Structures are given as structure tokens and as C-alpha cells.
Amino acid sequence: MTNPTLPPVLYVPTSRPGPGGEEAHVELRRTGDGRTVLMAYSALDRLVSCCGEGQAWVLIGTEHLPKIHERLPYDVIFLDTDIPEDLRHPV
Template sequence: MTDGRYAEAVYRQTKDGRTALLVYSALDRLQACQGEDQPWFGLPLQSLQMLHDVRPFDIVYTDVYVPEERRAPEAGVPA
């Protein structure tokens, strides 16, 4: 787990141009879907509005498997 003072949410762009936030319901799901070396932080569901206020997103995807070649998000790379 990363130090919450430096935590940063990762946003992805969908194929249709929306901004997506990928969230995981448990650490084992994060590791299975994103790999074991992913930084992470816990956030209560009700705090998603805080993230939206800082940087708006269009959609939240839960427990999405990301192929290895797409695990390091880059600007403009579709989710």
C-alpha cells in the first residue's frame, strides 16, 4: 500500500473517448487483474465524489482485467 499522502488515482480513456476510473473490490482482484506490482490505496466508496471533484471521470469500472501490454497507462491509450 502506498502512503496516502502521495496516492494518485489512475484514469484511462475508453475507446469512445470517456474518462474511466478503474477500481478493485479487493486486493486479490487487483493483483489478478493488474499484476502484483501495482501501487494501490484504499478509498471508501463514498469518497469517489472527492476524486471526481478533483478530476472528473465519466464512468467507474470495477474489477476489470487489463492485459499485460496495457497495464502501464499512457496518455491517450484506450482502456
């Protein structure tokens, strides 16, 4: 499951860790047609620009995408895509 058009590392949006130290989790989104999307960003400044300053994230190597897909199946990856303001996490 390697894709030569993806950079070697990606910034992936996550939930924020919980107050009791609970682990953060990769966030998946849904498209209007019902597909499950893994959002990914090629640079940290793009993640902040597209998701807002309140977005938590994790840096992953693209070689780990199959592991993420096993645990959290998704249909498609959207790269460097804006999230509408009303769906962003607050700062």
C-alpha cells in the same frame, strides 16, 4: 453520488510514489470511445489479478468517490476489470 451496487470500500490503482517521496496519484484510463474511467476493485486479490503485481493502489471508502470526481473528473467506474498485459506496470 452513492451507488448501492458498489462495495463500501474499493481498491483503486495509483501511480507509484516518486523517488523523492512525491505523492501517488489515482490513475484514470481511457476507453476506445474516449470516456475517462476510474478503475476500482472490490478486493485486493482482484486488483492484483486484473492489474498485475506491479500495480500500486489505495484503499478508499465509496463515500469519498465524490471528492475524487471533483479533483479528477471521470465518466464511468469499471469494477473488477482486467487491464491488458501490455498496459500493466512492471513489477
